[in-house]
Each structure stands twice: as structure tokens, then as C-alpha cells.
Amino acid sequence: MDRVTRLASQKAVVIFSKSSCCMCHAIKSLFYDLGVNPSIHELDEDPKGREMEKALQRLGCNPSVPAVFIGGRLINSANTIMSLHLSGSLIPMLKDAGAIWL
Known part of the structure; x- marks a missing residue:
């Protein structure tokens, strides 16, 4: 648990992912398209x-990936991220965290 919370607070956007997960790929692509350079931790490639x-x-992630932290705060699932993006709330959140400067 300590490692997750430490890694989650090291950058404005942190994504815990699995390299074979299509939803993880979609979420990573969304952040890249928005100009965010997230810290990505591929759980299936990490010894721990x-x-x-x-x-x-x-922490409440179900499914466990993609797990997205913005500004050290768990945002959680792909559904939540997409809902925030579609409602127009994601970009202000990213700006507040210092992940983008639009």
C-alpha cells in the first residue's frame, strides 16, 4: 500500500495499468491526446x-486497472475518467494538478 501511495504522489498524473488491457490503453491515449505526460506503472511488468x-x-479500485491518480488523489476507473472528460471536468482538474497548462 505504501508503494502505491508513494508512486501516486510523485507526479501530477499517475496511471497504474496492465500492458494487455484495452481500457488502460484507451485511458493512456486520452491523457496523451490532452497533452499530459503521465507516470505509467505497468503492473504486469513490475516484479511487485x-x-x-x-x-x-x-483502495476501492474494481477492476484494479486502470487506476488513475490526479494530484495524488485516486480518481479510479476508466468510467469515471471518461465521465469527467465528457462533462468538461477533467481538463480543469488536470490544470489544477499542474499536469497541463492550456
Whole structure:
């Protein structure tokens, strides 16, 4: 749990992902298209990935990936991210976190 919270607070946007997950790919693409340079942690490529996945589940991530943190705060699922984007709330949130400067 400590590792997840430490990594989540190191950059404005942090995404915990799996390289084979199509929703993870879609969320990463969205952030790149918005001009965000997120810190990506591929759980299936990390030796401690299984531990981190369990920690994300304890934090309430279900499914465990993609898990998105903006400004150190868990935003959670792909559904939540897409809803925020469609409602126009995601970009202001990214600006407040210092992830973009539009």
C-alpha cells in the first residue's frame, strides 16, 4: 500500500495499468491526446505488480486497472475518467494538478 501511495504522489498524473488491457490503453491515449505526460506503472511488468494490484483493490479500485491518480488523489476507473472528460471536468482538474497548462 505504501508503494502505491508513494508512486501516486510523485507526479501530477499517475496511471497504474496492465500492458494487455484495452481500457488502460484507451485511458493512456486520452491523457496523451490532452497533452499530459503521465507516470505509467505497468503492473504486469513490475516484479511487485501483484502486491500493488492488491493494494489498489483495497483502495476501492474494481477492476484494479486502470487506476488513475490526479494530484495524488485516486480518481479510479476508466468510467469515471471518461465521465469527467465528457462533462468538461477533467481538463480543469488536470490544470489544477499542474499536469497541463492550456
